[in-house]
Amino acid sequence: MFLEFRLAWRNVWRNPRRSGLTIAATVFAVVLIVLSVGMAAGVHEKMIEDAVRLRSGHVLVAGEGYLDHRTLEQFVRFDAELEQRIRDTPGVRGYAPRVMSFALLSKGQTTSSVALFGIDPRLEGSVSTLSGRVNAGSFIEAGGHRQIVIGERLAAKLSARIGDSLLLYSVAYSLETAYELFSVAGVMRLSDATLDGGLAVISLTDAQEFFVYGDRVSEVAILTDDADRAEAVRSALTDALHGTSVEVSTWDELMPELVEVILVDDAGMYLMVVIVVIVVGFGILNTILMAVLERRREFGVVLALGLRPAAIFRVVYLESILLAQVGLALGLAISLPLLLYLQATPIPVADEMAGVMELFGAEPVLTFKLKPLNPIGSTLTVIALAVIAAFYPAVKASRGRPVDALRSV
Amino acid sequence: MTVILEARKVHKTYYARGVETPALRGIDLSVGEGEFTVLAGPSGSGKTTLLNLFGALDAPSSGEVFLDGARLADLTPAQLSELRLRKLGFVFQSYNLIPVFTARENVEFVMELQAISRAERRERADALLRSVDVFELANKRPLEMSGGQQQRIAVARAIASHPRIVLADEPTANLDSETAGRLLDLMLRLNEQEGVTFLFSTHDPLVIDRARRRIGLADGKVIRDERLG
């Protein structure tokens, strides 16, 4: 094998310009793959993270049928026992009981329909970042009474300022009409345009009173130590809560739309990568093929000297793989530090692009994330590329006949 | 005398675009150990074809070729590779050194295929390069050398594996007569002193003059076979 390796290595450097071009094409492919995959991973993780930290949590405990209907009919009794069980489950970093419903919110003659979150101000911060998004006034305070926090766009629509009274109107659990005045404690800025224009937050106790809901809550959102542990925490909680009429779900079941958007986005990205990889693959195939064809006589000579056809096959393969490896090493050397830099320094986007990202529920920031699978996948892709591209030339070379060696120039 | 190569009723016909071109028409011939033999004849007489058949580089259309008693048609491609590696040495008209290897590496190449140890390889390669008088070129690549120098290295490569016979196809065709003469002297010396068997194909009078046995070919047939001194 060493002999073949040496032959291959020397041949790679025999025509440095040609090899250089092939390596450059490989480097380009590697950088493109690593950065595209890194960007997709970063943006998607951020989308998930935002959605998880804004609404669902990683794991959700709710009444049976909640996922399908999301009405007050589906509830969980959030008593000391349930709280204790959730708190005792390993992997749970935080939990937040909430009442979720819809209401009309009016100021003067202007009315807007809103999604209404009733949250426990002491616990909410352990799951969501809602309180951190307040950019005027303050979040719901523990022990505060009839305070409401609304999105910026909603506030603009209602011309509501801090301290203004808003009329909240809805239908209670008892199906009776419920209305109450709340005073605006704060305004928050949410990147998701729909939420920013249609979310109102009140305290859990106010919500339970408003909806005549007793100690019921719609859901208990749970944040786990790590997004990857969601499944483990879910099964642990399912066991711990066995016998009670609750359903435990993970974020991907809660937000199938998000999962699918990511799927579609990934599909588009991989399509692009595949197209570029194929084009680069043809380039490599061509280089190796030419290198093989112009060495026909040389292969004849070594065959005449007693090298086996299989060894020639290996030499050609090694050449292709060596070229790919050099390209890969350079590509990774360029792209990985760049990716790590971008991971530390997200790129803010502006104008129309920002609008599009907000439409998709993402903050207008391009984030990057290096996952171990990324360089591993790129490496495997490039090696697979080299192996596939070199196959035909290698077969061609190993079928060379030693007679060719004796033909004069 | 031990017979190394033997051809029995060998015919070879080439087919190209539907046209049959007979190259050999019934060759019966044997080459023994220690010979210094030329296959002589004009272009198209079939000498290169015959050499290719003896070198197991091509197969006859009919008839049989034996190398060291083994019928070539019975051997698998892998066995043929092995045969070329162990028993045959080649010297080509256009030298055909491996361009990416140095002179020493070219000579070592065959030994490396034979899995000879590195130290032994090195020692023998250097000895061979000395014996063909190009030791000072050991670390140069073929493109940096003259034709005569390349061909000397090719000879060293051909005998590096201790072959039973060296097949040389027009080895002097690309060389001037002075260089060619010196190359032939070298091969004669190897034949006499080290007992290397040579079989040439050529129409160069210089080569024919020095041969011990001359086999004349014309139109694919042996027309003459004379042994000298």
Add this chain to the structure above:
Amino acid sequence: MLGVNMAWRNVWRNPRRSGVVISAVAVGVAGALLAMSVTYGMGLQMVETAISTDLGHIQIHASGYDANPELQVRMLDGGQRALSVVSDAPGVRAFARRVRGEGLVTSARASAGVKVIGVEPEREREVSIVADSITAGRYLDGTERRVLIGERLARRLQVDLGDKLVVSVTDLAGDLTGLGVRVGGLFHTPSSVVDGNVVFLLLADSRSLLGLGDAISEIVVIGEEATGVDALRDQLQERLSALEVTNWKQAEPLLDYLIGFFDQIGYYLYGAVFVAMLFGIANVLLMAIHERIREIGVLMAIGMSRGRLATAIVGESLIVTGVGLVIGYAVAIAVVLAFRDGIDLSRVSAGLEAFGVGQRIVPVLRTDDFLIPTLVATATAAAASAWPVYRATRLRPAEAVRHT
């Protein structure tokens, strides 16, 4: 022409080598075109859905609606003035009046926040696909207190055809008020937003519920041709100076951005594909020059000028790329035609419907889609031949003819 003729011959001299480059170009171009056609088809569908379920091509509102889309901003005359202009305007295919409010809809089991949209059934049919998207019951037929809701909303409210709902709103005077209605029909459009958040009812019902009297909120207009929408808007705005006339792009600027955004992604893709191709083409040309050094020397020795030699090399590059382009175009067109009924994406339909894309995406190719790769490929081919041309024209004939 000598150079071009030679280029053409040289392309076919090594058909396998040219073939590999041609196929690389073809695969790249076809892939990029198809990706482009799918994203554009998707964008188009999003726009189409928004137009056909909600926006129309053009919206007419009372002045101030764009800044502050509230119930108070209304056309007191019931849109009569605007209607007379719109119905006479050339290029208008259909139009309909609407009332838009926000409210809460409550069933016996649940409630949900919704847009309350009052429509004139006969006219609304012409501007919206909701009438064609009925999956149960019937479209609005003039019967009072019947509403249409999307299947998605029906699931959330746990109601079926004929079930009772209460639509609660704050009326024009700021008072809370409600209207008991029955579900008269269910619909399913490609937009999950419309399916989950809208209650359609009769214009008359909505007016009395919201206390609007004769007023309406908007008139939507569908033009004869989508391309003439901007001109039509300008013309209507001129004749209705007291009102606000907007087109769908002004009403939903994000949708317009989205199309541009998809195009941008397409350009990145082209960029990536052609950079990848650049290496391949340059490599092949270099090899071709390298193996023809002697020949080039002979050509120069017998008097071929460097200029002609350069023409031959650039020509070879352009021919190979051009053939690849044409094949790529043919493949892309064939695939787009094969999928003219749409690509089935029902597996991810929930995610797509959130953006108004249905279960099938019909890929769409525009003429611009061909223009850009043609220009870029030509530039790429020329750029790729720069180095080989430099190499070849610098050869000295005396040395080149001796080259082996």
